[in-house]
Amino acid sequence: xxxxxxxxxxxxxxxxxxxxxxxxxxxxxxxxxxxxxxxxxxxxxxxxxxxxxxxxxxxxxxxxxxxxxxxxxxxxxxxxxxxxxxxxxxxxxxxxxxxxxxxxxxxxxxxxxxxxxxxxxxxxxxxxxxxxxxxxxxxxxxxxxxxxxxxxxxxxxxxxxxxxxxxxxxxxxxxxxxxxxxxxxxxxxxxxxxxxxxxxxxxxxxxxxxxxxxxxxxxxxxxxxxxxxxxxxxxxxxxxxxxxxxxxxxxxx
Numbered sequence: 005x006x007x008x009x010x011x012x013x014x015x016x017x018x019x020x021x022x023x024x025x026x027x028x029x030x031x032x033x034x035x036x037x038x039x040x041x042x043x044x045x046x047x048x049x050x051x052x053x054x055x056x057x058x059x060x061x062x063x064x065x066x067x068x069x070x071x072x073x074x075x076x077x078x079x080x081x082x083x084x085x086x087x088x089x090x091x092x093x094x095x096x097x098x099x100x101x102x103x104x105x106x107x108x109x110x111x112x113x114x115x116x117x118x119x120x121x122x123x124x125x126x127x128x129x130x131x132x133x134x135x136x137x138x139x140x141x142x143x144x145x146x147x148x149x150x151x152x153x154x155x156x157x158x159x160x161x162x163x164x165x166x167x168x169x170x171x172x173x174x175x176x177x178x179x180x181x182x183x184x185x186x187x188x189x190x191x192x193x194x195x196x197x198x199x200x201x202x203x204x205x206x207x208x209x210x211x212x213x214x215x216x217x218x219x220x221x222x223x224x225x226x227x228x229x230x231x232x233x234x235x236x237x238x239x240x241x242x243x244x245x246x247x248x249x250x251x252x253x254x255x256x257x
Contacts, residue, residue: 025069025070033085034062034082037078039077044071059097059102063092141185141196153192200214
């Protein structure tokens with residue numbers, strides 16, 4: 005089922021929110037947020053599958069296109085120049101605070117520049133807070149390792165399955181991660197997942213929601229993993245890991 009052409013074309017300048025768009029670039033950083041439905045974000049020769057409520061943060065100048073399927077709505081606010089991700093592309097997944105803000109923006113329907121700025125500035129504050137990466141890890145520079153790492157953040161597949169499309173061995177990728185990040189692939193992936201879980205909780209999501217999003221069986225399993233990785237007792241995790249504005253105090257290894 006999809007929206008009728010009459011509804012999609014009711015406001016012609018906003019039809020792109022239902023239909024997606026061909027590859028293009030922006031001169032400023034940009035957020036792609038999928039409100040409902042399914043979508044595929046193309047980034048040159050790569051693709052990122054987007055689920056409902058998820059978002060991807062893009063730096064200025066990144067070539068991207070968006071394919072939407074069926075009953076889908078996507079929003080794409082442009083950001084100030086200084087609100088840029090650490091890497092050119094950062095797959096944020098589901099961030100409850102961003103989704104709530106996007107719904108509020110749709111309901112308020114701001115029209116004037118001043119009204120629009122209120123919502124854009126609120127979004128920029130959330131993103132700048134997320135940029136302080138909890139459980140920080142360096143990203144690998146080698147293109148194969150980077151692609152494997154990006155897929156690892158949106159897939160439950162094991163490393164053997166992740167490297168299948170790259171034509172390299174598991175051992176080669178493990179060596180790349182160790183050489184370029186200083187840690188094994190499994191630990192790198194674990195810290196990235198834990199960092200994402202902290203961001204979800206810091207932006208208003210529960211521990212159970214965060215566990216489900218990052219692939220842990222329960223909130224208890226997630227908190228135990230955070231405690232084991234950080235050395236902070238479970239009872240002190242909210243104070244030690246979150247801190248003001250959800251900023252983690254756990255340094256990179």
